[in-house]
Amino acid sequence: MSHTAHIPSHRKPRQRASKSALRAGVAGGVLSTIAVAGAAGPAQAEAQAEPVTQTIEMPTITAGLSAAVAASAEATQQIALDLEAQAHEAAAAKSAAKEAKKAKAEAVRKAEAKKKAEAAAEARAEAEAQERTERASRTAERTTLSAPATASTGSSSGNSAPASAPSAAPAPSSNASGSAGAIVAFAKAQVGDAYVAGGTGPNAWDCSGLVQAAYRSVGIDLPRVSQAQSTAGTQVSLNALQPGDILYWGAAGSAYHVAIYVGGGQFVGAQNSSTGTVQRSMDYDRPTGAVRVL
Known part of the structure; x- marks a missing residue:
């Protein structure tokens, strides 16, 4: 027997090959994991440091x-x-x-x-x-x-022959009557026209403007104002008036109003702005006097 046979050996016993392979595989896997973790660490940190810029699409309502x-x-x-x-x-x-x-x-x-x-x-x-x-x-x-x-003349002459008749006296002029009628007609035709101070027609008158226009219609020119018209003819009594005579109010030569006598106790005159041109009875406003031009 050897002198070393009873001395225990200090070497480890050999491990089986399969166990060694397993240990090698585990060690390799751990190292791989560490390597991967080490490589991914900086990338992950960089990714976490970058802001999220994700775009969210909203539903479209433009058409409606x-x-x-x-x-x-x-x-x-x-x-x-x-x-x-x-x-x-x-x-x-x-x-x-x-x-x-x-x-x-x-x-x-x-x-x-x-x-x-x-x-x-x-x-x-x-x-x-x-x-x-x-x-x-x-x-x-x-x-x-x-x-x-004619008969008297023939008897006194004793002649059988008829004596010539004496010439008749000239007949009174008919122009006065005819002119008076035209003046009256003109005045009556203006009844209803307006009264305007200084008016001389054809649709608005004052008192002397109407009288002057009426006489002018038969070719007779009268003064324009009532004072002069009140002395333009022969003074006549108010009891002997004839159509066409000029009536006046106030004294002759200083009359303040005139009108035309149209017969039947009535006159036509441009009275005032309230009444205009009217036909009225002389009792409505008794004139002072009258003159006859015709």
């Missing part, structure tokens, strides 16, 4: 909103068009009413002018008819008066 805005704009435009149309219609109606009022006023004016012209023509016709009647009456009177004179 655009349609609503378009519909609202269209409605607003329609309202504006309606208001504009209403404004045009109102303006047209106002203009039409104004034109109608103007046309009506013009028609009334023409109707009044026509009425006055007809009244003046009727008055002239009546005056002419009266003048013809008076002329015929005067002719008949002259014939009646000349017949006895």
Whole structure:
């Protein structure tokens, strides 16, 4: 027996190959894990340091909103068009009413002018008819008066031959009667016209302007103012008036108002701004005197 046989050995016993391989595999895996962790560490830290910039997409509502805005704009435009149309219609109606009022006023004016012209023509016709009647009456009177004179002359001469009749005296001028009738007709045709101080027609008068125009219609020129017109002719009594005579209020030569006597106790005159041109009874405002121009 060897002298070392009973001495215990200090060497470790051999391990099996499989266990050695296992240990080698575990060690390799740990080292790999450490290496991977070491490599990933800086990248992970860098990734954590970078801010998140992720974009979130919101739902799209542009189509519906655009349609609503378009519909609202269209409605607003329609309202504006309606208001504009209403404004045009109102303006047209106002203009039409104004034109109608103007046309009506013009028609009334023409109707009044026509009425006055007809009244003046009727008055002239009546005056002419009266003048013809008076002329015929005067002719008949002259014939009646000349017949006895002729018979008397024939008897006194003793001759059988008829004596020539003496020439008749000139007949009174008929212009006075005819002119008076025309003056009266003119004055009556102005009844209803306005009174305007200084007015000389054709649709507005003052008192002396109307008298002057009436006499001018028969070719007679009178002074313009009432003071001068009150002495333009022969003074006559208010109890012996004839149509066409000039009536005056106030003293002769300083009269403050004049008018035309139209017969039947009435006169026509441009009185004042309240009454205008009127035909009134002399009892309405008794004149002071009268003058006869014709």
